[in-house]
Amino acid sequence: MIEVKNVEKSFAGVKILKGVSTVFETGKTNLIIGQSGSGKTVLLKSLLGIHQPESGTISFDGRVYCDLNADEKRELRTEIGMVFQGSALFDSMTVAENVGFPLKMFTHDNNKKIQERVDFVLKRVNLTDAHKKLPSEISGGMQKRVAIARAIVNNPKYLFCDEPNSGLDPNTAILIDNLIKEITEEYNITTVINTHDMNSVMEIGENILFLKDGLKAWEGTKEEIFRTDNEAVVDFVYSSNLFKKVREAYLKD
């Protein structure tokens, strides 16, 4: 469980996160939604320790990040897997080398052990014969699978994904969403996903935090999001006609 309390973050005197509090639960896909520029990535990077909030606390299963010493922070960092926006694979490394990279960096495992683990996670994301390919030789959906495999190779307790669906066709996007959800449940990971995609909310929105201009404007589940009267949420969700119809259908029963 990750507990975020009153987190504020500014850049050059401009406040971007204006006091955000929430809880991301273990074994669940926790979604951060909101319009472009609402602060989703800044919040995720604050969880990662890339940004230091000027006030508030973030605690990882009771460990308050800003109270940890350098060794404890490094240790915590090895418990986090990250899928960056656009996959961020190393272009000149093969798929297998990309996935094995965190093990080379953070563990003392020998090559044989690394190879076995790489085989296991690539199989888990349903990629069995892409080991020797370069990222440029595989599809966008396969690249996401590689990025997910790399993020989970070190058995993370926490998994952060920034817009894991961007650039994918809707069917592939749903497969990737569900893969992340399955892995979250299977390994009991605390997963946080940034998205502005309502399809993801429908598929995997177990806990949803809605950010607007750096503030928590609403939180709830996917069942609740279609019933809420919160104006900001309604504007965001029903900017597409399809969801207006879904809401009408939901409100009928």
Ligand SMILES: Nc1ncnc2c1ncn2[C@@H]1O[C@H](COP(=O)(O)OP(=O)(O)O)[C@@H](O)[C@H]1O
């Ligand atoms: N490193 C930074 N320096 C200055 N401003 C930033 C930085 N990162 C993000 N911002 C600003 O913070 C706001 C929120 O950005 P971001 O979290 O990336 O939005 P989202 O991910 O919801 O689209 C934007 O106005 C953006 O310009």
Ligand SMILES: [Mg+2]
């Ligand atoms: Mg973003």
